[in-house]
Amino acid sequence: MRKSEDTRNDRRLEHFRTVAREAGLKLTHQRLEIFRELAGTEEHPDAETIFRAVQQRMPTVSLDTVYRTLWTLHDLGLVTTLGPRREGVRFDANLDRHHHFSCVRCGLVRDFESAELDGLRVPDSVRRLGSVADAHVEVRGLCATCQRDRRTSRDPKPPATRGERR
Amino acid sequence: MRKSEDTRNDRRLEHFRTVAREAGLKLTHQRLEIFRELAGTEEHPDAETIFRAVQQRMPTVSLDTVYRTLWTLHDLGLVTTLGPRREGVRFDANLDRHHHFSCVRCGLVRDFESAELDGLRVPDSVRRLGSVADAHVEVRGLCATCQRDRRTSRDPKPPATRGERR
C-alpha cells in the first residue's frame, strides 16, 4: 500500500514538474513542498491546514504563499477544489475520476472510486445547459465517528453542520 | 409554468410555517421574506444576494439577520447548502431530490431532475464510511453563456474559476 501511494505521489509530482515547466513556472521549494503535501493526503485540506503542515519542514513559508500557490496550481489544472465555487475552498490533487463522501456533521470528506458510478449518463436536458466536463457523485451522511458521538450525546436538535470553527 | 411555480412556493412556505411552529420559532416578517426569496429562486444565492433582494421590499433588514435566519432555516432542515461545508455558502430551498450542474467559469448553478440518476446505487464500500443520507450528481462544465464568451475572447490561459469578485 505504502509502495503504491509513493508511486502515485511520484507520478503526480512528475506531472506537476512537466506542466509547470511548460507554463514557464519556476519550481521553487515552496511550490514543490505545497504540492507534495497536497498530493500526499486524502484529507482535502484547506489553505490553513496545508500551511501548518508545510511549515514543519519549511518554517519560513507564509500563508499567503500557500494561497497563491494553490490558486496557481488550480489555474493550471493541477488541483481541483471541493465545493462549487471559489469560496469555501478545500483542495484536492487527485485528478483521477472519483466521487465524494462527506459528513454533514464534522465536514470530513473521503474519496471513493466506483466503476459503476463512473459510467453514469448525464441527461440530454443537462447538455443543453452547457458542455459537460465532469460528472461525479456526492454522497452526504454521517461518518462512522459522528454516528458514534451522536449516539452518546443524544441531543434532540441537530448539532448543526456548522459547529467546527478552526 | 408560472402557476406551478406559485404552487410549489406556496407548498414550501406552508412547510416552513409548520416546521417553524413546531420548533417554537416566531414567524417574523424578516424570516418570511427571506424564506420566500430563497424558495422563489433557482439561483442558489449567497447571503449577500438574498440580502439585497429582500432589502427591496424591506429596507430596514440587516445583513446579519439574513445570515442568522439562513442558518436557522438550515438547522431546521428547511434549506440545504451547496458545497460540502459551512464555508463558501450558497443556499437552496429545494428539498426535492435533485442534481446540480455548475459552471466552472462563472459559478452558475442549476438544478436538474433525473429519475435515472435518482436511482443510482451507492457502493457498499461507502456505506462502511458512514450512514448515507443523500446521494446526488454534480456535473461541472461551461454554461452556454460562458461557452459563447470563451469563443469570443479566445485567451489561451484559462480565465480561472476565480475571477468574479463581488
Add this chain to the structure above:
DNA sequence: TTAGGTGCAAATTCTTTGCACCCTG
C-alpha cells in the same frame, strides 16, 4: 542577470457577536 516568486504587514472581504429595543405569540 533578471523576471518571477516570496515574506511581511497592512488592507479587504466575509461572517459573527454583544447589546438595547422591538414585536410575535
Add this chain to the structure above:
DNA sequence: CAGGGTGCAAAGAATTTGCACCTAA
C-alpha cells in the same frame, strides 16, 4: 406581557495585495 428576534456597530476570520528583497533559470 415575556422572551425570542432584530438592527446596529464593532469584533473576528479568512483571504488578498503592495512592496522590497530573493532566487531559479
